Amino acid sequence: MNVNYVLKHLHHVITEFSVSLGVRLIAGATISPVRDEVSGREGENVKLSCQYQTTETYIALYWYRHDSDLQAPQFILWKGAKSRSALQYIPDNRYQSKTTGTSTELTISRLTLKDTALYYCALETQ
Numbered sequence: 001m002n003v004n005y006v007l008k009h010l011h012h013v014i015t016e017f018s019v020s021l022g023v024r025l026i027a028g029a030t031i032s033p034v035r036d037e038v039s040g041r042e043g044e045n046v047k048l049s050c051q052y053q054t055t056e057t058y059i060a061l062y063w064y065r066h067d068s069d070l071q072a073p074q075f076i077l078w079k080g081a082k083s084r085s086a087l088q089y090i091p092d093n094r095y096q097s098k099t100t101g102t103s104t105e106l107t108i109s110r111l112t113l114k115d116t117a118l119y120y121c122a123l124e125t126q
Helices: 011-021
Strands: 002-008 030-033 037-041 046-053 058-066 074-082 095-099 103-108 117-125
Touching: 030 117, 037 046, 046 058, 046 117, 058 095, 058 103, 074 095, 074 103, 103 117
Parallel strands: 002 117
Antiparallel strands: 002 037, 030 046, 046 103, 058 074, 058 117, 095 103
């Protein structure tokens, strides 16, 4: 059975959720998905990727999932990049993240049908 995943650019969502999610976008910083849609089979792993650009060095990259119009996107994890690359918070071990100076990757292990959702990547700078 195929499970579909959709990544969307978070830029238009950031202003709506900036207070509740604590994410801000500074002038000149951008983040966007590498592919708009990714699919996988139950039990497999899937990787979702976003590219970002910023001149800042204190970077945190966040991942959220949104599976219901009745609630806000749900936090999955955050991982540092550049000078913060040793920092991370990943509460569920089914999720892994890799970051570089220009990208973030979310790996979802052991897919299930419940993983079907809209996934957001977000960039925080300080």
